[in-house]
Amino acid sequence: MTMFASSATSSMPILTWLILLPAVGAALIAILPKSMPGLHRQLGVLFSGGAAGLSIYVATQFDTHSSGFQFETIQEWIPTLGISWHVGVDGISLWLVVLTGLIFPIVLAGIDPHGDEKSYTAWMLMLQAGSFGAFLALDLFMFFVFFEIVLVPMYMLISGWGYADRKYAATKFFLYTMFGSALMLVAMLTLVSLSAGDGGLTFDLVALAERQALGVNTARWLFLAFAFAFAIKVPVAPIHTWLPDAHTQAPTGGSVILAAVMLKLGTYGLLRFGLYLFPEASVHFAPLLVTVGVIGIIYGAIVATVQGDLKRLVAYSSVAHMGFIVLGTFAFTTQGISGSVLQMVNHGVSTGALFILVGMLYERRKTRAIDELSGIQKAAPIFAAVFTVSMLSSVGLPGLNGFAGEFLILIGSFETRRWWTVVAAAGVILAALYLLWAYQRVFHGEPTDADLETPEMRGSEALLMLPFIAAMVFLGVYPQPLLERIEPSVDALVTHLEEHTDYERPEDVVIVPSDEPDSSDEHVDESESEEEDH
């Protein structure tokens, strides 16, 4: 540990610590003997919980008036190639960092992996470290390394602790993502070598984004490569089919992390390494991305509706939800992008909760088939109530978390992508359809004897759900602490788009109020003569 002491003189490199703490935990657990039951998970909770504490500290100390990167640390790493250890956090990454911080200790503490706790915990901590790294990296090379690192523990978690078809699902997940990564790597190296100026090579994100040294066509091709890699991760239809398999086969803890954190690497990547790095290409290809986003909303919802497996249904609902985030991102308005950032957190909370609940149901009944379940609410009313709240949050009921994000995305997108938004808003109808229909079949109706013996939620399980329900209510009622930290950075990003492209954000509408209660000047327009009073 002595090697860190020297640099901690001026200010503590807290973000570096954030990445290292779970990594150290993973290493520590890896060298502990297997014969110490319970200790591994406790240590896991301790280390990931420590990271959670740090992430919350970052959020509280975060300057709400600043749009730039905060808590920055830059250390030269491979100077000849222009690679450095550059970490920083802004309003776009802050809440993903907090989400990553909080969700791992909750998952580790509350969800039983059913076997080999030592390796499971170590992989989980490595996954947390990698996710932090990906969200905090401001150096392209560093980002790529972390973006790749997270694949390994997730692959291991699915193939080691998953269900019957886990090998197939894990392989599919891995190959799919690697395919995108390969494209991204090539694009990244091309970008860096073409952008090299007098100062030599640099992998620094901020430098590259500000320099904008590429020709229009080159930048567009490179953007497409990046966007493709991220689109797989999101995932957008039609490159989404790894997701239902991965989700269904992953252990509950893995599904929660996959939905809450890993999918966000895709949408986060689109913002950070799409819009920020390639503003012109982003504007150029926006219609394409908005279209695939809206297709994902409708398509994911339709396919979700007719799923027979409850977990697959939730997985397809993710495709629909992530479509909203893509739409908001490429709406290029402050409301739309901020809504997308907020919705990344919301989706993690709601879908994470649903995956845990489906996992609990599976533990009880050894099935997730919707038509093998019925009338569970009669046997387990509290379980059903928690499911109902999570479902309504996912459906976007105002007052719960899902609404604020969805609303901001839609209202922000309406300004610039009117017709797409009109279609996307219909996805809200479908969301109610697939979830309520599934709920009706599983929880309502006449229970069989097997259904009546479904155990009620236990105290420990209720404790696990409590932070999720609390987050749903808090974020639904008072999203302001999040929004006020998100907005300045998003605003700066939109300004960045305006500076480097011919895009202009819609102007604020200000109407001079008419105090005349008279109706003669109402609805002034092309056909004033028609506007006769009664």
Add this chain to the structure above:
Amino acid sequence: MLELIWLVPALPLAGFLTLVAFGRRLGEPLAGWLATAAAGGSFIATVLVFIGLLGEDGHSRQFQQVLFDWIPLGSLKVEAGFLVDPLSITMALFITGVGSLIHLYSIGYMHGDEKFSKFFIYLNLFLFSMLMLVFGNNLIITFLGWEGVGACSYLLISFWHTRESAAVAGKKAFVTNRVGDWGFMVGTFLLWTTIGTVTYAEIGPAAHALTSTTGTAVSLLFLVAAAGKSAQLPLYVWLPDAMEGPTPVSALIHAATMVTSGVYLLVRLNPVLTDDALTVVAIIGAATALFAALSAVAQHDIKKVLAYSTVSQLGYMFLAIGSGAYVAAIFHVITHAFFKALLFLGSGSVIHGMHDEQDMRKMGALRALMPITAGTFIVGWLAIAGVPPFSGFWSKDEILLAAWEKSPVLWVVGLVTALLTAYYMSRQVFLVFFGEARWSEEGDHPVHPHESPWTMWVPLAVLAVAAVAGGAMNLPLVADWLVLEHFLEPVFEHGHLHHFTSSTGTKVGLAVVSVVAGLIGISFAAGAWLLRKISTNKLEPEFLENAMYVDAAYAKVVGGPGQKGFDMFAAFDSNVVDGAVNGAGRVVQMVGRFIQPAQSGYMRQYAIGIALGGLALVIWLLTGVV
């Protein structure tokens, strides 16, 4: 006292939270009493706020209270705030008043139900949501209440969820309402992008900036929303099914309060509504009124008659709005809340007394055995049938007058509806309370009809008084008697409130015609169902009993091509989209097999390789950095 506004929704919210925590321990009847106290407290708070508002000068009767910024982002400003003005307070007075009575009634009605306290959890949450809907100072808070009442409606319709039909009806209500919500959302977006605000107090003064095209588009989108919530054609289908819920729910949510939120929303947005849009509103309202009245004629279930009747009466309210007669619409909302809640609660009392029998063909002659229920039900009947001086006469008459001035065709539709209303309601009263008893105290299904406990008949009595006298709040002919109109007038400062132009002679003449129509309906029903002088063979055609098969047609489309289409998407997803992926994988695998014989464990090695590489990178990074 205006500052007390936050208390109005806060009390039922507190009741809800308390019951969530302690409801089970409180049990019956304490949980019910606590919820009723919360509702009653909310009513008292509303009255105090009302008194405070009356203390203000006529045109400055507008008070806003902002608790905090809910969703603030850039130029978008969404506050968690309340707007107290004549419109919202009028709505709140009858919502909390009727709501409290129905809470009280439910203590008796839900007696013995194993989920007694859960019922009151939902009821208090509903009241809270409904009050947010009317008191919200902007469209988004209204939407919060709008969705909240929808969710409560869903939970309460499927309250007896082991019954398949109840579960299906709950889901159907929510999903159908979501179609309306789509209109609400897109309408809000269009309004905000055009005039830059979602706050009511700013919408009025800024509405002049809407072109007539945009204004019409906004109006029609909100009409979609209102048609969903207020069960208008073509989205009415969920309301008749919603009768699966406990009867107090039908009275409170599906008659008196929630279903009128569409009317409230359109009246609230009156500065935005254009003439073209209003014509559409009027046509939809008139069509719904007639359609539902025809359907009510042939129903056998005591609650289904009332359900179709509610759809029909809501149609009247839309007809009023469409004619620009906003005050008449609100007037009818209130009187309808009184008499329809009364009728529903009365039907609940009958169902209760008849041991859960709902088929009117198995009732009859209950007048003597349930005197209070019968007496109050008869009051409700006379009110809805438009017999003067009961409240329904006055509000319906105003709507018919407005329709007359908009277009005589609309008036004729309204008049026929009035005749049908008088007929089907008389049929119901005669079938249930008069004639011979079609049930038996012996035999296979012995029934012992009895009067309900005081918790149930007191609300009936109070509502009966309101149903008689409610018309007094807005009496025609003498200007000073138009109390409601004068009170509400400031709300229409930026819109076009229709002022009646007909001569007194026309007004009286139209009123006489509508009274005569009502009497014809009653007489015909008496001849057929009471005196049995007219053959009833052809009076209940199957076509009308099935509400012209509209719902059946929907079900056929959704369950047939709709479901098939969805299945096709899923098959496409797993066969074509995923099939292509797996196919590509197989090709790669085959090529790999050709190049490299060692194929087993291929992925595992690869993964381990990456893992080691990753770890090596981490170590490299640790030594090189920081």
